[in-house]
Amino acid sequence: MSSDLHPLETLLRKRIVMLDGAMGTMIQRYKLSEADYRGKRFRDWQGKDLKGSLELLLLTKPEVIEEIHAQYLEAGADIIETNTFSATTIGLHDFLFSAEPTRGRKDQQFFQRVVDDPDLRALVHEMNLAAAKIARRAAQRVSNETGTHRFVAGSMGPLPVAASMSPDVNDPAFRAVTFDQLKKTYFDQAKALVEGKVDLLIVETIFDTLNAKAALFAIAEVFEKTGTKIPLMISGTVTDRSGRTLSGQTVEAFLISIAHAQPLVVGLNCALGPDEMEPYVEELARISPYFMSAYPNAGLPDPLSETGFPETAQTFAPKVTKWTENGWLNLVGGCCGTTPDHIRAIVKSVRDCNPRTISSRNGT
Numbered sequence: 001m002s003s004d005l006h007p008l009e010t011l012l013r014k015r016i017v018m019l020d021g022a023m024g025t026m027i028q029r030y031k032l033s034e035a036d037y038r039g040k041r042f043r044d045w046q047g048k049d050l051k052g053s054l055e056l057l058l059l060t061k062p063e064v065i066e067e068i069h070a071q072y073l074e075a076g077a078d079i080i081e082t083n084t085f086s087a088t089t090i091g092l093h094d095f096l097f098s099a100e101p102t103r104g105r106k107d108q109q110f111f112q113r114v115v116d117d118p119d120l121r122a123l124v125h126e127m128n129l130a131a132a133k134i135a136r137r138a139a140q141r142v143s144n145e146t147g148t149h150r151f152v153a154g155s156m157g158p159l160p161v162a163a164s165m166s167p168d169v170n171d172p173a174f175r176a177v178t179f180d181q182l183k184k185t186y187f188d189q190a191k192a193l194v195e196g197k198v199d200l201l202i203v204e205t206i207f208d209t210l211n212a213k214a215a216l217f218a219i220a221e222v223f224e225k226t227g228t229k230i231p232l233m234i235s236g237t238v239t240d241r242s243g244r245t246l247s248g249q250t251v252e253a254f255l256i257s258i259a260h261a262q263p264l265v266v267g268l269n270c271a272l273g274p275d276e277m278e279p280y281v282e283e284l285a286r287i288s289p290y291f292m293s294a295y296p297n298a299g300l301p302d303p304l305s306e307t308g309f310p311e312t313a314q315t316f317a318p319k320v321t322k323w324t325e326n327g328w329l330n331l332v333g334g335c336c337g338t339t340p341d342h343i344r345a346i347v348k349s350v351r352d353c354n355p356r357t358i359s360s361r362n363g364t
Contacts, residue, residue, distance in 0.1 A: 019333025132196020154193030245248035267293030298337030309337025
């Protein structure tokens, strides 16, 4: 095997690689209060209540985030994701940008103020840098204890606005944001994650591929400006049984749309449970030339379940293990509603499964 392969690619070729599970599900177990989210630093914040801004905990309750990372690592996760799913200027603006739209609705003028706001940009940089360091600390500690290399992935999630769709059903031509605004918000995040020395970046939960392409454009700029290039994983979201993303793309169209970024791994996550996601995982595995990932929700939402999702570790693991037995996957994990118990059960059940085989790659 070529010695110039990235360690993650080497591992993907050797065995099934384990991603972690849900961060939000685990944070809910701590039953944190508004005061916990604010901490001393944001104690006198006069804007919207901050409870629910999970990324803020990187600055006010870092020990909670590190403890959750450690639980997933101890359960057997090879890769943990930074707690940065919404840690962008646009992703955080509902909580941390107190200015109101001047023209009655959030439009491109409003979001230009968001992405240009120096205080919010500085906070985003601090959060992402802190997230990388917290995750690295947990990963290094468990790596030292177990002798197994663990990886830190910089999570880059979706945004509350989309470039392909109007948020106003009465004005279908309206677009709240521009491509350049999306690129700028993702550039700030990617730059800080790379500075924090994450091992890879994950552009995930993609419901609008145009948003994702802005993120990919931003990542390419970061790589060029920093002289650093790390592996890239891209994960789309099929939103219902139609087999399409929210913006209307099929799995094949999604794959074609992001291929220019030359990702190391492409897959699907979120929105659906393993039962509903299965045909789309199979389809993507059939046509994709990349390493393949899947990390579904623990079923469809169920407010009566402890985690808000019905699949337990015992029911979830056999379903995703079937995908590895079919030769579809190189990387597997869990999304909403999954816990360290889910990851631990998957680790045990995929131990003897071989990874999906792909042709040789020229670097990452």
